[in-house]
């Protein structure tokens with residue numbers, strides 16, 4: 212299903228005043244495609260991703276998956292958590308793996324937390340680890356893996372629940388150019404295979420050849436050139 216961010220505004224309290232991190236922003240991402248979100252530091256990229264993932268309530272506007280409004284200014288924490296766990300996979304900037312668990316166990320634990328039934332779970336987790344090129348490392352713990360390998364485990368973990376939406380924050384910031392490009396190519400391919408509407412925040416446009424679309428944020432808004440590309 213497509214992801215729609217409709218007229219999103221996010222205002223943070225800032226001492227005695229306020230700071231508008233995202234301002235009246237519209238963005239739609241068709242299912243199975245990947246959109247990269249670029250922009251200078253402080254332009255609002257992570258804030259927008261947090262709203263799209265239901266981690267932060269928008270001040271105004273709605274987040275829809277298909278026709279369903281999943282997040283809006285009055286969404287309760289319980290409803291946001293339910294929608295996120297059921298429909299959205301998130302990969303954070305640092306992979307946030309648990310040190311004591313193997314790659315395979317990271318995926319299994321995540322599925323259990325989502326409330327998935329265990330039947331066939333191990334096979335699906337192993338399939339996903341194979342998809343991200345980690346079959347030979349399924350039984351290793353994070354300390355035994357490289358940065359790029361940990362990022363691959365985090366991507367597989369985000370996909371274990373077959374999410375309709377995949378949100379990825381700066382997946383390449385700790386990687387060199389070649390590995391960064393590989394990770395972006397992997398995300399783009401998996402989004403297509405799994406039909407997930409995917410948004411990737413990035414600083415580094417040189418790794419983004421495989422994405423379907425690139426949009427740029429500046430001061431909480433999409434730049435004109437990117438906005439005209441929306442929907443193409």
Ligand SMILES: Nc1ncnc2c1ncn2[C@@H]1O[C@H](COP(=O)(O)OP(=O)(O)OP(=O)(O)O)[C@@H](O)[C@H]1O
Nearest residue numbers: 223224230232250251252253254255256257258259
């Ligand atoms: N929790 C918060 N409370 C108040 N202001 C915040 C908060 N989080 C972010 N901001 C401010 O909102 C603006 C947008 O920040 P955001 O982190 O979304 O930008 P970004 O484009 O992701 O930056 P970077 O590329 O450096 O991660 C910045 O001015 C930032 O200082």
